[in-house]
Amino acid sequence: MVIDPALDIWVWATAALLLVVMGARAWVVETGRGQLGRTPATVRVLTGSTVAVLAVLAGLLVMQGGAQLTEALLTGTDPATAGEQGDPAVGDPGPGDPAAPDGPATPGG
Amino acid sequence: MRSTDIRSPGEGKRADTESATTYLRTAGADPETSATTYLRPAGGDPETTALPVQRPLPGPPPPAAPPVEPRPVGMFRWLSPLLALLAVALLPLAAATTDLDALDGWGLARVLGPAAWAALLCAVAACLAELWSPQRRIPMLSAATGVLILCSTGLPSVVEPTARFTTAWLIAGFTDSIAGTGQVPDGVDARFYWPAFFAQWAFFRDAGGAVDLDTVLRWFPPVVVTVWAIGIYALARSMLGGTRAPWAAAWLFVGLNWIEQDYFSPQATGIVLMLTVLTFVLGPLATRRTDAAGVPGWPAPHADAPRLPLLRRWLVSAMTPPNRPTLPPRQLLLIYFCVALCLMAIAPAHQLTPFAILGQLVLLAVVGRFRGRGLVLVGFVAVAVFILIAGRDFWQNQLSLLTGDGSSGALEAGVGDRLTGDSGQVAVKLLRIAVPGLTYLLGIAGAWVYWRRRRDLVPIGLAVVPMGFAAQGYGGEVFLRIVLYGLPILVILGTDFLRAVVRRRRWTEIVLAVGMVVIFGSVVLIRGGNEAYQVVTAEEVQVTRQVYAETPPGQEIVPLSNLGPTGLTGINTHSRGTIIEGCTQLADDPIPCIDEEYPDVILTYKSVEAEGVVLKGYRPGWTLDLIQELVASGRYVLTYQDGYTAVLKKPAPDLGAGS
Structure with a gap:
């Protein structure tokens, strides 16, 4: 699956929309005075909207790299060695630990 | 999912009921038949009857209860403030009497003067004096805790002239890079894939008009540990209750926090955010484990209680609406907002912390322990979007760093392969292995006590969940380092155990007080164990800045050791060297590695000399011999030297030779 970086903006927009919808739902649920055994219609609509936006976001994430990352993790292959553009070797990504038994031995760590 | 009416039953209907029915008490009527008369209005409005006010007959006043005499405070009123002030007053003397030139394999503990140890003792005594006071004062306990942190965790900041530890300076360099260009540099270091912390401090630096962060680096550890201790106190108040146990938990956390991830780093801020989320979730958002009707959950609350059938328990659990915290809705929404903000802030700041907190939140959500489970979704979405979109370069080019060697390799590399160095180094490293073991034992004992008291196994799960990250296989000491993520819950459970011991045998308070002194002494020893090669002097900082300023951009400046x-x-602007097999750093095999790398500038410090001596068994003066050899061979010229601190540069090309 080819990743189109131009579509990333839609991922960010959908993620923002999801936050807005979830926030609206939280507002309605917490400030409403619903009765036991009955879910207000507004809450049901917002729950459905949340699920829909989440589904769209999941689809976009799969398209924009999720599928490729999943495949790489399942097959144990590195996308960099599978023909993608490589990056110069970089240092240890882990946080350094000054008090660990070997202190400063890890480069950049 | 059904929504719940939080009003109490009948609320809102009482006025109608009271207007429709009236209860009248008739004085003097037959008590059997007329004690109360129920009058139902029939047809028109009932007649209004004026009832005489029943005044109580005057009689002898009841005997007044004896006033409760407050327990005499006595010397406790001034003892704790005096001890805390004495501890602070001793710190300048400690700095003056500490001989950093005498550092060896035993680290900071060997060179500290008596004033430093006396300050630590006074700080511990100040905390205990206030804790034992009949009238504990929260401001005094807070101040004593701050002094304790300054005298233990903050001791290196006090006695050393600048911030210690290379990585703190490197992260300051990352910040400097972003502050200078406004961009995250590519292909420099994998940590730049999580740039939020660096960008945040670059912003602070610019906004504050500062040219460097040297002072921030120096005092960052005690400040951030103080913030962590506040989080532990708040968590312990929610989980343990009481007035003394939360303070003991905070002190236990400081005393067992040998991991030293509190230097100027993204993970230090990540722990702050993680504790904030946990404090909200286990505090104001917490819900009870059983429903309001008292239906038992799992496991059964008492050994003799009859168990409901499993299917019914599931059904009850699924159909029972979650309890609602007793907070106004707007406060609840504000807390949701803050937690969501913390979760979104962690994602681009650090690679481990988001998974640690999400693991804990998932556990709490599964067992229904907090309201607002949508926050888990917010956390997952934040991490997924950040890694897949913003961190695309990372997983496309560096995925092998995530799918590394596996947990067994991490454990072996973290424990077995690092017991090297002189006797002091080996002793300190053994202590670093023993203390996490002791921490886990204490946590497990506390989990048992917590289970006996509250029939609850969730806290030990909260402590263990982050251990799963040891399987990520970053190598190195991650298996030991990951204790930090479980430490907040482990020390709270451990405090519950210690409290149970004290309640059973009061005299153990004295033993625990002595134990507190021992733990804080040992944490100074353990944290400062690598000080011989981690200490940084002001001169080294100045020389390094000057070298970078005088070296043309693009040239290679490499330290003899990292x-x-x-x-x-x-x-x-400058290269820090290339990756050469067998030469992780030039000091691994100096002459061949230098020949292979042949950097434009070589930097060496006193810490490089000390590392070779105490950790690698090189003979004293090995860096001076190396400098002489390089200069004698003509490959380098010595442009600066003061003791073991030296700068070597390639000789300038002889322009006249070719003409």
């Missing part, structure tokens, strides 16, 4: 303040600037 120590000292080498990365404090020039991250995106």
